[in-house]
Structures are given as C-alpha cells and as structure tokens.
Amino acid sequence: xxxxxxxxxxxxxxxxxxxxxxxxxxxxxxxxxxxxxxxxxxxxxxxxxxxxxxxxxxxxxxxxxxxxxxxxxxxxxxxxxxxxxxxxxxxxxxxxxxxxxxxxxxxxxxxxxxxxxxxxxxxxxxxxxxxxxxxxxxxxxxxxxxxxxxxxxxxxxxxxxxxxxxxxxxxxxxxxxxxxxxxxxxxxxxxxxxxxxxxxxxxxxxxxxxxxxxxxxxxxxxxxxxxxxxxxxxxxxxxxxxxxxxxxxxxxxxxxxxxxxxxxxxxxxxxxxxxxxxxxxxxxxxxxxxxxxxxxxxxxxxxxxxxxxxx
Amino acid sequence: xxxxxxxxxxxxxxxxxxxxxxxxxxxxxxxxxxxxxxxxxxxxxxxxxxxxxxxxxxxxxxxxxxxxxxxxxxxxxxxxxxxxxxxxxxxxxxxxxxxxxxxxxxxxxxxxxxxxxxxxxxxxxxxxxxxxxxxxxxxxxxxxxxxxxxxxxxxxxxxxxxxxxxxxxxxxxxxxxxxxxxxxxxxxxxxxxxxxxxxxxxxxxxxxxxxxxxxxxxxxxxxxxxxxxxxxxxxxxxxxxxxxxxxxxxxxxxxxxxxxxxxxxxxxxxxxxxxxxxxxxxxxxxxxxxxxxxxxxxxxxxxxxxxxxxxxxxxxxxxxxxxxxxxxxxxxxxxxxxxxxxxxxxxxxxxxxxxxxxxxxxxxxxxxxxxxxxxxxxxxxxxxxxxxxxxxxxxxxxxxxxxxxxxxxxxxxxxxxxxxxxxxxxxxxxxxxxxxxxxxxxxxxxxxxxxxxxxxxxxxxxxxxxxxxxxxxxxxxxxxxxxxxxxxxxxxxxxxxxxxx
Ligand SMILES: Nc1ncnc2c1ncn2[C@@H]1O[C@H](COP(=O)(O)OP(=O)(O)OP(=O)(O)O)[C@@H](O)[C@H]1O
Ligand SMILES: [Mg+2]
Numbered sequence: 037x038x039x040x041x042x043x044x045x046x047x048x049x050x051x052x053x054x055x056x057x058x059x060x061x062x063x064x065x066x067x068x069x070x071x072x073x074x075x076x077x078x079x080x081x082x083x084x085x086x087x088x089x090x091x092x093x094x095x096x097x098x099x100x101x102x103x104x105x106x107x108x109x110x111x112x113x114x115x116x117x118x119x120x121x122x123x124x125x126x127x128x129x130x131x132x133x134x135x136x137x138x139x140x141x142x143x144x145x146x147x148x149x150x151x152x153x154x155x156x157x158x159x160x161x162x163x164x165x166x167x168x169x170x171x172x173x174x175x176x177x178x179x180x181x182x183x184x185x186x187x188x189x190x191x192x193x194x195x196x197x198x199x200x201x202x203x204x205x206x207x208x209x210x211x212x213x214x215x216x217x218x219x220x221x222x223x224x225x226x227x228x229x230x231x232x233x234x235x236x237x238x239x240x241x242x243x244x245x246x247x248x249x250x251x252x253x254x255x256x257x258x259x260x261x262x263x264x265x266x267x268x269x270x271x272x273x274x275x276x277x278x279x280x281x282x283x284x285x286x287x288x289x290x291x292x293x294x295x296x297x298x299x300x301x302x303x304x305x306x307x308x309x310x311x312x313x314x315x316x317x318x319x320x321x322x323x324x325x326x327x328x329x330x331x332x333x334x335x336x337x338x339x340x341x342x343x344x345x346x347x
Numbered sequence: 348x349x350x351x352x353x354x355x356x357x358x359x360x361x362x363x364x365x366x367x368x369x370x371x372x373x374x375x376x377x378x379x380x381x382x383x384x385x386x387x388x389x390x391x392x393x394x395x396x397x398x399x400x401x402x403x404x405x406x407x408x409x410x411x412x413x414x415x416x417x418x419x420x421x422x423x424x425x426x427x428x429x430x431x432x433x434x435x436x437x438x439x440x441x442x443x444x445x446x447x448x449x450x451x452x453x454x455x456x457x458x459x460x461x462x463x464x465x466x467x468x469x470x471x472x473x474x475x476x477x478x479x480x481x482x483x484x485x486x487x488x489x490x491x492x493x494x495x496x497x498x499x500x501x502x503x504x505x506x507x508x509x510x511x512x513x514x515x516x517x518x519x520x521x522x523x524x525x526x527x528x529x530x531x532x533x534x535x536x537x538x539x540x541x542x543x544x545x546x547x548x549x550x551x552x553x554x555x556x557x558x559x560x561x562x563x564x565x566x567x568x569x570x571x572x573x574x575x576x577x578x579x580x581x582x583x584x585x586x587x588x589x590x591x592x593x594x595x596x597x598x599x600x601x602x603x604x605x606x607x608x609x610x611x612x613x614x615x616x617x618x619x620x621x622x623x624x625x626x627x628x629x630x631x632x633x634x635x636x637x638x639x640x641x642x643x644x645x646x647x648x649x650x651x652x653x654x655x656x657x658x659x660x661x662x663x664x665x666x667x668x669x670x671x672x673x674x675x676x677x678x679x680x681x682x683x684x685x686x687x688x689x690x691x692x693x694x695x696x697x698x699x700x701x702x703x704x705x706x707x708x709x710x711x712x713x714x715x716x717x718x719x720x721x722x723x724x725x726x727x728x729x730x731x732x733x734x735x736x737x738x739x740x741x742x743x744x745x746x747x748x749x750x751x752x753x754x755x756x757x758x759x760x761x762x763x764x765x766x767x768x769x770x771x772x773x774x775x776x777x778x779x780x781x782x783x784x785x786x787x788x789x790x791x792x793x794x795x796x797x798x799x800x801x802x803x804x805x806x807x808x809x810x811x812x813x814x815x816x817x818x819x820x821x822x823x824x825x826x827x828x829x830x831x832x833x834x835x836x837x838x839x840x841x842x843x844x845x846x847x848x
Pocket of ligand 2 (some may be wrong): 391
C-alpha cells in the first residue's frame with residue numbers, strides 16, 4: 037500500500053485534476069461544454085501568466101511578493117502613454133519595460149543585499165504600490181476609444197479569447213526556456229546550491245536579475261491585459277492576495293519553496309487545478325465564504341500529497 | 348559468554364528495485380570497536396542509517412541489550428542509547444560547548460534552565476571520559492577535531508551505549524586523527540560499543556578490534572583485526588583482480604617540474620592575518636601536492652588563486668601574464684578549475700541529477716542558438732560516468748541519493764569535463780574507496796600527461812606520497828618547503844608537517 041502511495045505521489049496532482057474533471061462532469065454536465073472550458077482558461081490566464089515567471093523565481097530559492105502592484109503600475113503607465121497619444125506599441129513597451137526594470141531591481145537587491153527575497157520584495161511591494169497611487173491616485177481611469185488596446189483583453193481569435201492565446205504562447209515559451217535552454221538548468225542550480233553554483237563559475241547575480249526581471253515582465257503583461265479587459269486602469273488593481281494565488285499555483289505544481297528543480301509544465305497543471313477548483317465551486321453555487329474555506333483546505337491537502345514525493 | 352550489546356538480524360534495505368543492503372547480521376559487544384568497511388556504495392551508510400532510524404529498514408530486527416530497538420524512530424533510538432557521529436557536524440555553532448552537549452535535556456528548576464547543575468553535569472561527564480573541552484567555548488570557534496569531541500560528549504550525555512561513526516576522520520589531519528583515536532579507545536575501555544566506518548586501512552588497523560566487510564550490500568567477511576592482513580582486506584572489498592590493479596596503479600613514474608614550462612606562477616601572495624609570502628611555480632604536466640595541518644590555510648590560498656577568495660599582497664602570473672583573480676567565473680575564463688573540499692556545501696547540486704551536475708561547468712558548449720543539444724550532453728555525461736565508474740551509472744539519478752564516494756566522483760568529473768589548463772583539487776579523495784582512488788589518480792595522471800598543471804591540496808599523506816611529482820608543506824599560512832617527491836618518505840613528511848615554524 038505504501039509502495040503504491042509513493043509510486044502514485046509524483047502524479048498526485050495530475051490524478052487530482054483528472055478526478056476533479058470527472059466529478060464535475062458528473063455533477064454538472066454543462067461543465068464539459070466548450071464555452072465553460074474556455075471560460076476556465078480565461079479565468080486563470082492572468083494568474084497563469086504571472087505563475088510562469090514566479091516558477092523561475094521560486095526555483096532560485098526566492099519569491100516575488102511584488103507581482104500585484106507591478107501589474108497595477110504597468111496598466112497605469114500604459115494608460116497614460118495611450119492618453120498622451122504615444123500609440124499602442126509605445127504604451128505596451130512602456131508598461132512591459134517598467135515591469136522588467138522593477139523585476140531586475142528586485143533581483144539585483146536580492147543578490148547583493150544578502151537579504152531574504154521575501155523581505156526585499158515586501159519592500160518593493162509597498163514602494164511600487166505607493167508609486168502607483170502617486171501616479172494615478174485612488175481613482176479608476178476609464179480607457180475609451182482604444183479599440184486596439186481593448187482587443188488585447190476582450191478580443192478573440194477563432195473564438196479563443198486573446199488573453200488565453202497570450203497565456204498559451206507565453207507558457208510555451210517559458211516551458212522551452214526552462215526545459216530546453218541552459219538558463220533553466222542554471223536557475224535550478226542557483227536554487228539548489230548557490231555557493232556551489234558560484235564556485236562553478238555561474239554569474240549568480242545576473243541569473244537572479246534575469247529571473248526576477250522575467251517575473252516582473254510577465255506581471256506587467258498580466259496587468260496590461262487586465263486593464264484592457266476591464267477598460268480601466270487603477271493603482272489598486274492586482275490586489276492583496278494576487279501573489280498568494282500565483283505562489284499557490286507554482287507550489288501546487290511541485291516546485292519547492294526552498295528552490296532547486298522545478299518545472300513550468302507542472303506549474304501549468306497547478307494553474308489548471310486552481311482554475312478547476314474555482315470554476316467547480318462556482319458551478320456548484322457555493323457561497324464565497326465556503327469557497328474560501330474549501331479552497332484553503334483543498335490546497336493544503338494537495339500540497340501534503342505533493343510533499344510525499346520528496347519525503 | 349554474555350549476550351552481545353547490539354545484535355542485528357536480517358537487517359536489509361531496498362530503494363524501489365535497488366537493494367542497498369541485503370538482509371545482514373551484525374553483532375557488537377561492550378567495549379568493542381568494530382570497523383565497517385567496503386567500497387563506495389557497498390551499503391555501509393545504509394546500515395548505519397538503519398541503526399539510527401534515519402531510514403526504516405525493509406526487514407530485520409535489532410536487539411540492544413536484549414531489548415528490541417524501535418527501528419525507524421530516530422528520537423526513540425537515541426533515547427534507548429544508540430547515537431551517531433556524522434561527517435558533517437550537527438552542532439549549533441553559535442552556542443557554547445556546554446549548551447550543545449546538554450541540548451534538549453538541560454536540567455531545570457521551576458521551568459528555568461538550572462545553569463549550575465548543568466555545568467556540574469557537563470564537567471562530570473567530560474572528566475569521567477577524560478575529554479578535554481572548555482564548557483564555555485563557542486562551538487563555532489573550535490577546530491574540527493574538538494567539534495567532533497563535542498559531538499561525542501553530546502552522545503555520551505544522552506547515555507549512548509553504542510556509538511556509530513560514519514567516516515568521522517574525513518577532513519581531519521594526521522595528529523587530529525590520532526587524538527580522535529585515543530578518545531575512541533578510551534570510550535571502548537569504558538564499555539561503549541563503537542561501529543567505525545572508514546576508507547583508511549591505517550585507521551582500521553590502529554583503532555579497531557574487529558571488522559565487518561560489506562560488498563554489494565552483503566556481509567562478506569567478519570574477522571578480528573589481528574587475524575587478517577591488509578591485502579586480504581582489500582581483496583575482500585573489491586575482489587582479487589581489482590586489488591592487484593589498484594596496487595599497480597599506485598606506483599607510476601614521477602615528473603618533477605613536468606614539461607618545464609611554467610603555467611602558473613605565484614609571487615609573494617598574501618592575505619592579512621591568513622597567509623603570506625606564498626611563492627611557487629606550477630608547471631605544465633606536473634602534479635604538485637601541498638600538504639599540512641588543517642588550519643594551515645591551504646584552502647584559503649587556493650581559493651585566492653581561483654578568484655573565490657580575496658588576497659591583498661603579491662601577484663599571480665598565468666603563462667607569464669599577470670592576473671588579478673576576481674571571481675570563479677573569471678578563474679574559469681582563464682582556464683583554471685577548482686574542485687572544492689566540501690562536496691555537499693560547495694561542490695554539488697544534491698537535488699539535481701548526475702547529468703546536470705556533470706555538465707554544470709561546460710553547459711556553454713552544448714547549445715546552438717540558445718537551445719540545448721541533449722545529444723552532445725548525453726555523450727559527454729556517459730563518457731564521464733564510465734571514466735569515473737559512478738555507481739549507479741544512471742544520468743537521471745539525483746546526486747543526493749548517491750553514496751558519499753560516488754558523489755565525490757561526480758564532483759571530480761564535473762571539473763575534469765572542462766579540461767582546464769590548471770586544475771586545483773582540495774582533498775580530492777575524501778570518502779573514496781581504495782579502488783576508486785586508484786582510478787582517480789590514474790585520471791589525474793593522464794590529465795597531467797596531456798599537459799595539465801595539477802595542484803592538489805591533501806592531508807592524506809599516503810595520497811601525497813603516491814600522487815605527487817613535487818610536494819609542498821604549508822604551516823600557519825606559510826609555505827615551508829617545496830621539493831621533488833621522489834625519495835621523500837612518510838615519516839619525514841610527518842615530522843615536517845608537525846614542525847613549528
Ligand atoms: N535515498 C536513496 N535512494 C536510492 N538509492 C540510494 C539512496 N541512498 C543510498 N542509495 C544507494 O544505496 C547503495 C548503498 O549506499 P550507501 O550510502 O550505504 O553506500 P556506502 O557503503 O556508505 O558508500 P560510501 O563509501 O561511498 O559512502 C548505493 O548504491 C546508493 O546509490
Ligand atoms: Mg557512506
């Protein structure tokens with residue numbers, strides 16, 4: 037029996053996802069409809085995009101708590117660029133560039149201060165949120181008459197929402213980066229044993245800067261998609277708790293918070309799991325309080341199953 | 348005839364389909380020091396871990412003084428009187444000797460730690476076993492051998508009747524090893540039973556009463572130490588043929604100053620308060636061994652050459668060009684490689700597969716347009732695994748799951764893969780068995796013959812005298828002497844190393 041458990045453990049999450057799908061399909065046949073499945077992907081696309089970057093950060097043994105405010109400020113900057121008439125491309129580049137820069141700053145600080153990433157990015161979280169409020173005030177800024185920008189959040193290609201398309205494309209790129217390029221191995225090496233990585237000639241600072249930079253960039257992309265979806269930009273988007281969903285998706289996927297080996301592919305499973313969980317509870321019409329409690333309990337359960345693999 | 352102190356029957360352990368330890372019997376009497384020996388991956392550490400509870404055996408039972416030992420429960424096992432000293436210290440470095448010794452079982456009064464009683468208890472204990480330690484010293488400030496004694500005292504404070512020692516002398520220098528041996532004999536005289544793992548046959552014959560030889564997870568020989576010869580031991584460990592080959596491989600031609608071409612030239616290198624005035628030339632095609640006591644700052648010195656530690660005086664010339672070592676990446680860009688001493692903390696990614704570890708220093712060679720070429724990696728990895736005879740030879744195996752000696756082979760392979768023009772190795776064969784040692788020596792000699800300049804730091808005098816073309820001795824941060832190795836005997840070296848400068 038224990039033998040079966042240990043052999044099944046690596047696939048626990050996959051099994052959970054499959055079990056979930058089957059239960060929901062039986063309870064509510066509408067669950068399997070194409071529109072519902074696409075709806076699930078659409079609902080997780082923002083968290084999913086951020087989880088891609090977070091996977092690399094967590095693989096280095098770090099964490100990035102600042103993704104929420106970074107997504108907000110990127111949306112704001114893109115909005116102001118659009119309003120000032122700089123055009124779509126410039127607006128997107130401005131938002132993405134800012135996210136990238138904040139991320140790189142995070143990475144450099146983590147690498148050079150010798151402080152835990154949780155402390156450093158807690159600091160950036162506050163600084164970036166404050167800056168966003170300074171920039172945009174507490175109000176919502178309506179984005180009107182920007183058809184191209186709105187297409188990003190609300191458009192569809194062959195019936196598939198653009199955010200889902202962006203998410204899938206980015207996921208494929210992140211997966212390639214992690215599993216098929218030296219970068220993926222180097223990131224895992226830094227997380228597994230930073231001193232050994234340094235003594236093996238790796239530029240640990242550059243690797244961390246690149247990793248947090250990637251995370252910031254992806255958070256910014258998610259933020260711009262969000263603001264385009266709701267036709268508004270606001271300093272308060274990416275609210276508290278966003279980073280927790282993102283981290284939960286990564287950890288559910290089996291990447292260890294202590295760093296080392298991790299996998300983008302498995303993070304995608306984690307994202308899917310979260311999406312199914314939320315969707316299932318909505319379909320079953322559970323009230324929000326029950327949803328929160330059930331979600332917490334199920335995540336804890338799934339994590340303890342995943343922990344068996346390493347135990 | 349009294350019952351044995353510890354009696355294991357049919358003790359075995361499998362990991363999935365791999366049988367690490369076949370069902371084995373082991374007996375230990377009061378006051379007996381039993382050596383547990385065998386090649387890398389033979390199952391020694393597995394056996395020890397079964398006895399500490401760190402792993403749960405797949406089968407078998409253990410009696411301690413006739414009572415069954417609660418297998419798989421580390422806490423309960425310690426309480427019933429079986430303790431283990433690991434190679435890596437498990438002490439709290441920022442706490443005092445006294446607090447470390449009585450950790451978790453300090454005497455209390457009204458819920459507060461009773462310092463006075465604690466002190467007398469610790470002092471009594473140290474006096475009873477004749478261990479010389481200052482109870483107030485911070486553990487982190489003590490030399491390694493003293494830390495080992497603190498660990499031993501801690502085990503004794505927990506009323507250990509059986510002490511397990513897994514390669515306790517890994518990084519100890521000669522005189523420290525002798526000191527530890529005295530402590531071991533003393534404990535045995537007080538009736539403690541000791542199981543002692545080591546790859547150093549000298550140690551086995553100096554300190555043990557009896558020995559158990561494991562081979563491929565099976566007990567193949569059990570004998571009193573005075574009823575077996577060294578050659579018989581080696582033969583039992585690795586088989587007749589390998590034993591002969593490894594003896595032959597040990598002797599081989601020496602090439603003092605190699606090809607004569609100076610590869611690395613060190614002039615007056617120093618770092619305030621650590622080492623000073625280090626000057627020597629390292630030639631292409633030679634193996635230069637630097638030996639000395641632990642604390643003679645050899646490690647600090649070679650790290651300064653590689654760029655992973657600072658220096659503040661002197662200069663380094665590579666092929667006649669002046670260099671300022673800055674970082675390991677810099678050192679590697681200039682063709683220098685360094686195999687660090689501590690494979691677990693400095694050398695390897697334990698959570699990653701053998702494959703990733705072996706390509707870590709050469710990753711750049713294996714991609715095209717930024718995408719890895721798995722085929723090239725696989726080829727390089729399998730040839731390294733074969734050259735170093737890593738067991739099991741599975742590239743996907745996590746390094747943390749290899750036996751200690753096989754981890755060490757991966758560490759060396761990772762640097763040989765790069766084929767640097769200067770290779771520096773710090774204690775390269777700690778934890779490696781006799782056969783594998785000979786294989787590593789052969790690989791280093793082959794690299795030397797291809798023109799590599801090899802600098803080895805080693806405390807193992809047998810290693811120094813077999814491997815070196817030239818021998819340097821360091822003491823307290825200074826290079827005392829540097830001579831061709833031919834003709835230098837071990838007693839001469841011992842005298843020189845211990846010499847006060
Ligand atoms: N956690 C593990 N998972 C899988 N296999 C393991 C694990 N730990 C050890 N092994 C295997 O068990 C066998 C015995 O290993 P063990 O560590 O006992 O060897 P050893 O005799 O102590 O060797 P060394 O002299 O190198 O320290 C080896 O083949 C090793 O690869
Ligand atoms: Mg071992």
